[in-house]
Amino acid sequence: MKLGNILKNLVIFAKIERIPMQLESNPHLTIKNDVITFGEVLFLQQKDRAQHQFQLLMGEVALKTKMIDNFQKNMTHNVSIAKREGFEYKHIVFPCKPIVFRERFQSIGVELNPIFSDKHHHPQVLYPTILPEDYLLEDSHLNASGVLKVIEQVMKEFGYPELPKPIYGHADLVGDLRHMLGGDSLEEMQSLKGLSGLPKNRVQHFSTASGLEGNTGHLYFFFNPYALYNRRLVLFGDSFFQRRFDIFKRIFSEVVYFRNLRLTH
Structure with a gap:
């Protein structure tokens, strides 16, 4: 067999490792004062400080087993108190803003994985469904409709009927992340003026x-x-x-x- 034919039929298997893109080198992101700017949306980075948010989400820092064990022990303790005293109890874990925008980060090569996992599951733990439009753009918190969505999910768990239609207004806010960048521009946000009826x-x-x-x-x-x-x-x-x-x-x-x-x- 000629060498040319051998090369045509030769298949080489190679292990290709995907190198995750670093935040600092990503051309779509700007990082300043521990705040990540991604288009019109701001995120809290917390590199090497506080909760190490993005380092945990990117797998650069591991969540200690002791922390998960303490979480489950606390849940067992809290539920026992609720049962003894006869009140309804839920532990709410708010999905962090970067995870809610997870698909958007994936589009620029940044892989994020939730800190909340099967190890945190408990019958009294609620991990509500939140969408990008439920978060303020320049703040690390939910807007009014986002919080109301969480409350409605909790009340549904407790067997309450659907809430009356909300009446929204608007207020201006300097987001906490915008403030960290040294800016004072106002973001219009929803405010709940009341419930119908x-x-x-x-x-x-x-x-x-x-x-x-x-x-x-x-x-x-x-x-x-x-x-x-x-x-x-x-x-x-x-x-x-x-x-x-x-x-x-x-x-x-x-x-x-x-x-x-x-x-x-």
């Missing part, structure tokens, strides 16, 4: 925020006798709850919120 009212509001330094350990209390349900809602969480009291206080007559409360023994 409910009377307008003045909600009583009490808070310990003015007497405490920083943003940890604050207590907020809202009372609205004209709310949709005469029920008490207790929230433990961070700014994803705090930024949307305008929604919670119209649904439940009492809303008690603890920001990042840490208990000591």
Whole structure:
């Protein structure tokens, strides 16, 4: 057999490894002050600090097994308290903004994988369905309709009927990510003005925020006798709850919120 024929019939198998594109070298992204600009959308990077958001999502930093074990132990503890005291309980995990825009990042060669996995699943854990249009463009938080979508999913889990039609307005906001970039441009965002069929009212509001330094350990209390349900809602969480009291206080007559409360023994 001639050499030419041998070469024509020769098949070479090679292992081709895909090298993930780094954020800093990606021509579609701009990074400044720990903020990633991708077109008109801003994202919090957290490189080598805080929660290491993108490093975890890109697999550069591994989530420690101890953290997952602690999560499940906390869930078991919380559920036991709820059962003992007779109240409804859900642990809500908000999908982070980069994961919601995952397909868009894939289009420029950046592979992101959720931190939330099967190891976090629990009957009382809710990982709501969120879409890109549910997030503010220049802020790390959900818009009003996005938060309302989360609340509706939680209430459905508890067997509540569908909420009345929301009445939206608009307000201007300097997004937290835009502020980190040193800008002061305003982004128009949705604000919930009310729920259809409910009377307008003045909600009583009490808070310990003015007497405490920083943003940890604050207590907020809202009372609205004209709310949709005469029920008490207790929230433990961070700014994803705090930024949307305008929604919670119209649904439940009492809303008690603890920001990042840490208990000591």
